[in-house]
Amino acid sequence: MNNLPKLNAALSPAPHVFPGNGRRASSFTTRSPAARAYKRKLELSGTTSPPQSLARKKMELPPWASFVGIVLATVMLLKAVLGRRSRRAYNLPPGPKPWPIIGNLDLMGALPHRSVHELSRKYGPLMQLRFGSFPVVVGSSVDMAKFFLKTHDVVFTDRPKTAAGKYTTYNYRDITWSPYGAYWRQARKMCLTELFSAKRLESYEYIRAAEVRALLRDLHAASASGSGSGRAVMLKDYLSTVSLNVITRMVLGKKYLDKEDGSSGTTPEEFKWMLDELFLLNGVLNIGDSIPWLDWMDLQGYIKRMKKLGKMFDRFLEHVVEEHNQRRLREGRSFVAKDMVDVLLQIADDPTLEVEMDRESVKAFTQDLIAGGTESSAVTVEWAISELLKKPEIIAKATEELDRVIGRGRWVTEKDIPQLPYVDAIVKETMRLHPVAPMLVPRLSREDTTVAGYDIPAGTRVLVSVWSIGRDPELWDAPEEFMPERFLGSKLDVKGQDYELLPFGSGRRMCPGYSLGLKVIQVSLANLLHGFEWGLPDGVTKEELSMEEIFGLSTPRKFPLEAVVQPKLPAHLYAAEA
Numbered sequence: 299m300n301n302l303p304k305l306n307a308a309l310s311p312a313p314h315v316f317p318g319n320g321r322r323a324s325s326f327t328t329r330s331p332a333a334r335a336y337k338r339k340l341e342l343s344g345t346t347s348p349p350q351s352l353a354r355k356k357m358e359l360p361p362w363a364s365f366v367g368i369v370l371a372t373v374m375l376l377k378a379v380l381g382r383r384s385r386r387a388y389n390l391p392p393g394p395k396p397w398p399i400i401g402n403l404d405l406m407g408a409l410p411h412r413s414v415h416e417l418s419r420k421y422g423p424l425m426q427l428r429f430g431s432f433p434v435v436v437g438s439s440v441d442m443a444k445f446f447l448k449t450h451d452v453v454f455t456d457r458p459k460t461a462a463g464k465y466t467t468y469n470y471r472d473i474t475w476s477p478y479g480a481y482w483r484q485a486r487k488m489c490l491t492e493l494f495s496a497k498r499l500e501s502y503e504y505i506r507a508a509e510v511r512a513l514l515r516d517l518h519a520a521s522a523s524g525s526g527s528g529r530a531v532m533l534k535d536y537l538s539t540v541s542l543n544v545i546t547r548m549v550l551g552k553k554y555l556d557k558e559d560g561s562s563g564t565t566p567e568e569f570k571w572m573l574d575e576l577f578l579l580n581g582v583l584n585i586g587d588s589i590p591w592l593d594w595m596d597l598q599g600y601i602k603r604m605k606k607l608g609k610m611f612d613r614f615l616e617h618v619v620e621e622h623n624q625r626r627l628r629e630g631r632s633f634v635a636k637d638m639v640d641v642l643l644q645i646a647d648d649p650t651l652e653v654e655m656d657r658e659s660v661k662a663f664t665q666d667l668i669a670g671g672t673e674s675s676a677v678t679v680e681w682a683i684s685e686l687l688k689k690p691e692i693i694a695k696a697t698e699e700l701d702r703v704i705g706r707g708r709w710v711t712e713k714d715i716p717q718l719p720y721v722d723a724i725v726k727e728t729m730r731l732h733p734v735a736p737m738l739v740p741r742l743s744r745e746d747t748t749v750a751g752y753d754i755p756a757g758t759r760v761l762v763s764v765w766s767i768g769r770d771p772e773l774w775d776a777p778e779e780f781m782p783e784r785f786l787g788s789k790l791d792v793k794g795q796d797y798e799l800l801p802f803g804s805g806r807r808m809c810p811g812y813s814l815g816l817k818v819i820q821v822s823l824a825n826l827l828h829g830f831e832w833g834l835p836d837g838v839t840k841e842e843l844s845m846e847e848i849f850g851l852s853t854p855r856k857f858p859l860e861a862v863v864q865p866k867l868p869a870h871l872y873a874a875e876a
């Protein structure tokens with residue numbers, strides 16, 4: 299650093315310096331009047347060479363000085379020219395003016411999807427933001443969703459590198475955060491052909507039926523312990539248990555988290571906490587992800603939490619993989635894959651794999667499947683019941699449909715769902731107003747692209763606000779109203795083809811578990827409505843029921859729903875096994 303002033307001096311043209319003061323030869327210039335006079339004097343004396351003393355001084359300069367000078371001057375010039383040119387060349391979409399360092403982070407409230415929604419109302423359906431050092435583009439219309447997820451899907455298939463991906467999902471070795479490339483493509487292929495094939499999902503239907511039945515039994519027992527008018531239950535606890543049991547039985551082969559079986563070293567309560575924490579930490583705006591040079595300070599304490607959580611999951615997953623490997627060893631040639639971890643371990647052993655899959659990959663994929671399969675379904679059903687408690691007339695219509703199609707002598711099965719359009723409409727309406735991932739999972743552009751005359755440079759983070767699309771008054775009548783009827787007789791579906799309704803995203807990065815998620819949501823909700831009368835606890839009116847949310851990778855209720863349940867089917871149905 300101490301050499302800087304000297305270097306600056308060496309680089310400055312210093313036209314005012316008269317030669318002979320020993321500063322530098324390049325000051326022997328014709329620009330200053332004194333120098334010009336001196337040059338003329340030399341010319342007049344018949345010589346253009348500087349005096350000996352000056353020539354000697356020139357030779358005393360280090361040989362690299364002029365070279366370094368030229369290089370640095372060129373770099374500075376290029377930087378200035380290119381900087382100006384790149385600013386001019388990119389015609390970025392409209393958006394609020396960013397501050398130095400923080401960009402537009404000051405405009406993000408505790409619920410970023412709502413902040414983004416408000417901003418896009420002002421700046422339009424394609425909006426440019428800056429989160430710290432990174433450009434962010436938000437698409438919040440059907441056209442923009444199509445542009446990002448369909449027309450140019452392949453350009454936007456990458457994910458940004460976040461601290462959550464690094465610390466909670468084995469350094470981006472899961473599916474959700476793994477960068478675009480052969481590893482991720484192989485993982486998606488595995489989902490399509492092995493893990494979520496129609497055949498495999500069907501083969502696990504008995505598990506879903508048994509666990510939904512257990513939910514109904516538990517709720518029945520809880521209601522019986524109350525007075526004659528039913529008892530208030532914390533619904534999310536029951537819903538998380540059913541999704542967790544469904545997914546752990548499908549993925550891990552057993553519940554693992556049985557209260558009686560303490561071998562996994564993790565209790566069900568602890569595991570549910572881990573999942574909540576995982577979703578929260580994977581969705582938060584961690585400052586270091588936007589301003590990398592502040593990362594080491596961990597100002598919000600998120601990284602510390604991520605590291606702790608990563609270790610907790612690893613302890614559990616190590617136990618799971620070890621147990622599965624032991625069975626494979628024990629059974630040798632007679633071994634048959636029973637669950638998704640078995641399938642993953644078999645795939646990892648395949649020598650013809652395009653990209654190597656190691657133990658870390660198996661643990662990362664397993665964690666992705668458990669997390670993806672548990673939280674989202676429970677959150678969606680909890681929102682559905684919350685909306686219905688505010689509109690008992692909708693419960694009445696659903697009950698009418700269930701009584702007519704199913705009757706009061708049996709439970710609803712997955713095969714009944716196509717005959718229950720009103721229940722299906724409730725699910726769609728819930729996903730319109732409460733998409734689990736309101737801005738999907740962030741994507742990253744891999745190349746420069748152009749849309750509507752605006753440029754989206756490579757390296758831009760992309761958010762698609764399905765939350766805004768679900769509330770767009772151009773698309774929906776009374777968008778804030780919960781009205782399942784809007785879907786009756788409509789062909790709109792949630793499977794990624796209709797850009798008005800994208801709770802699972804669309805395109806190459808679309809949720810691979812969507813059909814499993816939908817099945818669990820539909821069959822649990824249908825049976826909850828079929829088996830119970832629903833009400834609010836004493837003293838809570840439907841107007842008072844809070845619909846506040848918290849933000850993370852999923853967007854659950856801020857205050858878990860407490861509801862009063864009262865069985866309405868014959869008692870023996872609740873006791874029966876599936």
Ligand code: HEM
Nearest residue numbers: 473474667670671674675734735739802803807809811815
């Ligand atoms: C209600 C149920 C569910 C909802 C609403 C949901 C929603 C989503 C959304 C919005 C995405 C991001 C899509 C994008 O980036 O465009 C996603 C990705 C993903 N979901 Fe789901 N999901 C659900 C159930 C499941 C289930 C049951 C599983 C697995 C058992 C699962 C596994 C995944 C995985 C692995 C990804 C990452 C895909 C990738 O990056 O390539 N999800 N999900």
